[in-house]
Amino acid sequence: MxxxxxxxxxxxxxxxxxxxxxxxxxxxxxxxxxxxxxxxxxxxxxxxxxxxxxxxxxxxxxxxxxxxxxxxxxxxxxxxxxxxxxxxxxxxxxxxxxxxxxxxxxxxxxxxxxxxxxxxxxxxxxxxxxxxxxxxxxxxxxxxxxxxxxxxxxxxxxxxxxxxxxxxxxxxxxxxxxxxxxxxxxxxxxxxxxxxxxTLHFKTKLVISKEEDFFGPGVYHLLQYIDETGSIQAAAAKMNMSYSKGWKMINKVEKELGFRFLNRCNGGKNGGSSTITPEGRLFMERYHAMLEDMKRITRGFFEVYFGEFQ
Structure with a gap:
């Protein structure tokens, strides 16, 4: 018919x-x-x-x-x-x-x-x-x-x-x-x-390492939330992680890269605040740009290798 x-x-x-x-x-x-x-x-x-x-x-x-x-x-x-x-x-x-x-x-x-x-x-x-x-x-x-x-x-x-x-x-x-x-x-x-x-789909993950992994999606999103809230404590809470773990992640990144990601302002009525440094923001922007390029390139490869299974 x-x-x-x-x-x-x-x-x-x-x-x-x-x-x-x-x-x-x-x-x-x-x-x-x-x-x-x-x-x-x-x-x-x-x-x-x-x-x-x-x-x-x-x-x-x-x-x-x-x-x-x-x-x-x-x-x-x-x-x-x-x-x-x-x-x-x-x-x-x-x-x-x-x-x-x-x-x-x-x-x-x-x-x-x-x-x-x-x-x-x-x-x-x-x-x-x-x-x-x-x-x-x-x-x-x-x-x-x-x-x-x-x-x-x-x-x-x-x-x-x-x-x-x-x-x-x-x-x-x-x-x-x-x-x-x-x-x-x-x-x-x-x-x-x-x-x-x-629909079959894939995930692209970018992790930067030296001897150990130190910068990946977790740190990137934590920094995004810090930029949004001005607070490590609030950013960690959004990611359901402890305040101390958030600090450890930031400290490890700064140690491995040799520059600060955050300007800290301690104390005060609300417990201080944190802002992203220019060097930290540049690194974040390049991380995001590389990840987007990886997604665009690998999307084409995914269609080549797995398109027939859709």
């Missing part, structure tokens, strides 16, 4: 969504998980082997088409999206999909958080299907366009009585909308958890 997808992106999503500077952002192009909302959805659908992918545009149609110009999608435009209900826009999309595919996964653009396993389960269903989580309907929904017993209105309603099956999932992401209060933060956490659970 030829399966494609329909992403509904015709609505006016730009009035309430705003970036960190308060500037309105068109939701399909909103930054999410290292890409944009709609490009992330395209990647998820393509990973499942779904093609063709149709995008229903309306608001900011030309901008969205330009944004997706190299993504090999088919555009259908709803020129009267402001007057149309979701069901009316969907009817336009399904009508355009009918000559191209037998089954279509329908995904409103504001629902980007279903799991790959949910899509796989939907593709295994023999009839039109609605995913649910704890009884709440979610997205994407699967529509068999070749079901002759269903007319277009029935398909739009996704009515179980018309033949759609319920797919009960353990995937809360099917119900998460970017339009809900706190939706962006909830979906960001969900996508990170999904990536952590399903």
């Amino acid at each position: 030829k399966t494609g997808a329909l992403i509904i992106a015709s609505g006016d999503y730009g009035e309430e969504q705003r970036d960190n500077e308060g500037i309105p952002v068109f939701l399909p192009m909103y930054p999410l998980d290292g890409t944009t909302v709609i490009k992330g959805e395209l990647a998820k659908l393509r990973k499942a082997g779904i093609s063709p992918i149709v995008v229903l545009t309306g608001c900011h149609s030309e901008t969205l088409k330009l944004h997706l110009s190299h993504n090999n999608v088919i555009f259908i435009e709803d020129g009267e999206y402001r007057e149309h209900s979701f069901e009316e826009s969907l009817a336009i999309g399904l009508t355009g999909c009918a000559p191209l595919m037998e089954r279509v996964l329908v995904l409103p653009v504001e629902y980007p958080a279903c799991a790959d396993s949910t899509i796989k389960e939907l593709l295994a269903m023999e009839k039109s299907a609605i995913p649910t989580y704890k009884g709440q309907e979610g997205w994407p929904k699967s529509v068999i366009l070749s079901e002759s017993e269903m007319n277009l209105t029935e398909k739009i309603n996704f009515d179980v009585e018309t033949g759609s099956q319920i797919l009960s999932t353990e995937d809360p992401g099917v119900t998460y909308s970017l339009q809900e209060e706190g939706g962006v933060e909830r979906i960001t956490r969900y996508l990170k958890a999904q990536w952590d659970a399903t």
